[in-house]
Amino acid sequence: MSVIELSDLRKEFTVRVKTGRLRRQKRTVRAVDGIDLRVERGEMLGYIGPNGAGKSTTLKMLTGVLMPSAGRATVCGLRPVADRTRLALRIGVVFGQRSQLWWDLPLRDTFALLRHIYRVPAAEHAARLARCRGLLDLDGFLDTPVRQLSLGQRMRGELTAALLHGPEVLFLDEPTIGLDVVSKQAVRGFLAELGRAGDTTLVLTTHDLADIERLCERLVVIDHGRVVHDGSIAALHRRYGSRRMVVAELDAALPAPPALPGAPLHRLEADGRRLVFALESASVAEVVAGLAGLATLRDISIVEPDIEEVVARLYRTPADG
Amino acid sequence: MGSLTATVAPPTGSNVTPSFRTFGAIAVAGFRRHATYRQATLAGLVTNTVFGFLRYYVFLAAAGTAGQVAGYDRAQLATYVWVGQGLLAVIAIWGWTELADRIRTGEIAADLLRPVHPVTSYLAADLGRAGFAALCRLMPPVLVGVLLFEVYLPRRAATLPLAVLSVLLALVVCFGCRYLVNATAYWLQDVRGPMTLWMLAGNVLGGLYFPLSFLPGGLEALLRYGTPFPSLLQIPLDVLVEREPLPAQLGLVAVQAGWAVALLACCRLVQRRAERRLVVQGG
Numbered sequence: 001m002s003v004i005e006l007s008d009l010r011k012e013f014t015v016r017v018k019t020g021r022l023r024r025q026k027r028t029v030r031a032v033d034g035i036d037l038r039v040e041r042g043e044m045l046g047y048i049g050p051n052g053a054g055k056s057t058t059l060k061m062l063t064g065v066l067m068p069s070a071g072r073a074t075v076c077g078l079r080p081v082a083d084r085t086r087l088a089l090r091i092g093v094v095f096g097q098r099s100q101l102w103w104d105l106p107l108r109d110t111f112a113l114l115r116h117i118y119r120v121p122a123a124e125h126a127a128r129l130a131r132c133r134g135l136l137d138l139d140g141f142l143d144t145p146v147r148q149l150s151l152g153q154r155m156r157g158e159l160t161a162a163l164l165h166g167p168e169v170l171f172l173d174e175p176t177i178g179l180d181v182v183s184k185q186a187v188r189g190f191l192a193e194l195g196r197a198g199d200t201t202l203v204l205t206t207h208d209l210a211d212i213e214r215l216c217e218r219l220v221v222i223d224h225g226r227v228v229h230d231g232s233i234a235a236l237h238r239r240y241g242s243r244r245m246v247v248a249e250l251d252a253a254l255p256a257p258p259a260l261p262g263a264p265l266h267r268l269e270a271d272g273r274r275l276v277f278a279l280e281s282a283s284v285a286e287v288v289a290g291l292a293g294l295a296t297l298r299d300i301s302i303v304e305p306d307i308e309e310v311v312a313r314l315y316r317t318p319a320d321g
Numbered sequence: 322m323g324s325l326t327a328t329v330a331p332p333t334g335s336n337v338t339p340s341f342r343t344f345g346a347i348a349v350a351g352f353r354r355h356a357t358y359r360q361a362t363l364a365g366l367v368t369n370t371v372f373g374f375l376r377y378y379v380f381l382a383a384a385g386t387a388g389q390v391a392g393y394d395r396a397q398l399a400t401y402v403w404v405g406q407g408l409l410a411v412i413a414i415w416g417w418t419e420l421a422d423r424i425r426t427g428e429i430a431a432d433l434l435r436p437v438h439p440v441t442s443y444l445a446a447d448l449g450r451a452g453f454a455a456l457c458r459l460m461p462p463v464l465v466g467v468l469l470f471e472v473y474l475p476r477r478a479a480t481l482p483l484a485v486l487s488v489l490l491a492l493v494v495c496f497g498c499r500y501l502v503n504a505t506a507y508w509l510q511d512v513r514g515p516m517t518l519w520m521l522a523g524n525v526l527g528g529l530y531f532p533l534s535f536l537p538g539g540l541e542a543l544l545r546y547g548t549p550f551p552s553l554l555q556i557p558l559d560v561l562v563e564r565e566p567l568p569a570q571l572g573l574v575a576v577q578a579g580w581a582v583a584l585l586a587c588c589r590l591v592q593r594r595a596e597r598r599l600v601v602q603g604g
Contacts, residue, residue: 013600065430067597081596088436100431104354116346117435117442145357 003201004039009071011057031057033225044195044202046216050315054225055205059173063093076168092162096174101146107157108142118165132160135190152183169201176208188214209307242305243278246287249299260290344445351449362457370462373406391534396473397562403466405558410458411451412495414523420503421512440588447496473562480563487557490577494552497584507595528555549580
């Protein structure tokens with residue numbers, strides 16, 4: 001059985017719009033518009049979409065915080081809203097934009113309190129905490145009240161708090177938002193480590209695609225409340241025709257743009273001395289060999305397809321229907 | 322749009338059985354959270370004490386040369402005022418908007434993600450807070466009263482334990498009222514209106530501004546049995562100054578217990594309703 005199963009999940013919000021001095025018109029906004037999804041145990045799923053696409057709404061429905069308008073959702077075999085408190089024992093949640101820690105308590109007290117709330121045996125709790133302390137470098141601020149922590153420190157605290165009860169599924173809603181490079185790397189490294197262990201299912205929403213590239217094999221893109229892509233990152237590149245590029249730097253510009261079979265010229269830069277070819281059917285070696293016959297090569301480099309560019313293109317495509 | 326499939330059963334509370342230990346741990350955390358704010362504690366303490374003098378002298382003036390008003394003598398009035406000033410912070414009759422703030426900002430989502438029912442966990446935290454208040458906010462005004470004035474000390478052995486129980490129930494009743502007022506934020510977002518009404522009702526009808534026995538008998542009885550407000554201060558203080566014989570005192574505490582149970586049930590009901598329409602906006 002899949003850990004997460006969604007079928008035709010929907011959420012509608014009613015918005016009142018002012019249309020006159022006293023008149024208000026009701027308008028229905030479909031935040032999530034029929035999502036079907038299955039996630040297997042141990043999968044690391046990237047769940048992305050532009051602002052307002054319905055990512056967080058889906059996550060809130062999966063964690064039992066929001067009631068779906070229609071459709072079915074099960075997480076760990078439980079119905080998120082109906083069985084919310086039972087589900088809470090089996091999932092961990094980190095909302096990057098909200099805190100789950102007690103503002104006035106030091107992290108150490110918060111963690112101790114969580115042990116009682118989740119009824120975790122002392123030895124298990126201690127082992128998990130020790131692991132998080134090591135991997136997330138918590139020791140320097142365990143005794144600082146949460147309100148005095150920096151964002152990066154707080155986020156490491158949030159991650160620990162979400163994991164101390166050994167959840168089967170970890171939902172992360174923009175866990176790296178606002179973090180500096182070092183903290184981002186710490187968080188990603190930690191999640192990668194968690195993923196390698198293979199027993200925790202991870203659902204990650206983010207706007208930072210580097211998170212996805214680093215962590216997730218499977219990528220679900222949603223827009224206007226619907227799934228527009230579900231598959232690997234490589235499949236996304238294939239689907240949107242993103243290609244590897246060969247950048248060749250020449251000593252002098254060529255009199256006419258070269259035509260290489262299987263590698264059309266993508267653009268010319270630096271007064272014609274830098275040529276960018278898109279690799280279609282040709283190999284890098286063939287492009288290099290073709291160019292070497294025409295001009296003196298100064299440098300050559302290969303650029304991998306950029307996921308941000310693909311996703312930007314995907315977001316700009318109007319949703320059908 | 323297609324038809325709605327009713328696959329979402331109402332949330333059930335029956336599977337939530339937090340152990341006593343969980344409840345205790347949350348209460349201890351509530352105690353510690355409030356113990357952090359020492360300056361606020363001191364400021365509140367000074368205010369309560371200053372107003373204690375004010376209230377006591379007003380009541381004394383009302384008692385006049387007869388030395389009695391509405392069945393309270395001077396010593397009973399002193400106990401009523403000074404213990405009452407201490408209880409204000411214990412039951413936290415004023416200014417608790419934590420839940421409303423969390424609903425407004427969406428932080429409530431974090432509470433819903435815990436394996437403990439929100440009413441249970443907020444109650445536990447509130448008991449912890451009250452424990453801290455009992456140590457640091459109740460004792461000092463009582464001491465001032467005992468040292469500076471002639472106060473009424475209970476004569477029956479049963480009174481003190483009964484008064485403690487009555488204060489505990491007053492706390493639960495007050496928590497229930499505050500939770501309900503805060504929960505209006507699920508519908509209204511801004512709770513200033515309900516909060517003002519609650520403050521007015523709690524203060525006037527709870528017995529803070531004047532003992533309700535100042536009112537005509539019928540009205541007093543209506544308030545006492547028909548509303549939860551006298552259960553906040555009036556009843557515990559009347560129990561302490563032994564206004565009635567023991568059986569009547571037990572009856573009053575039973576009224577409090579009834580309100581406490583009814584309000585907690587109401588909180589759970591409102592919470593369940595609210596969760597069905599909750600919108601956690603943004604992010």
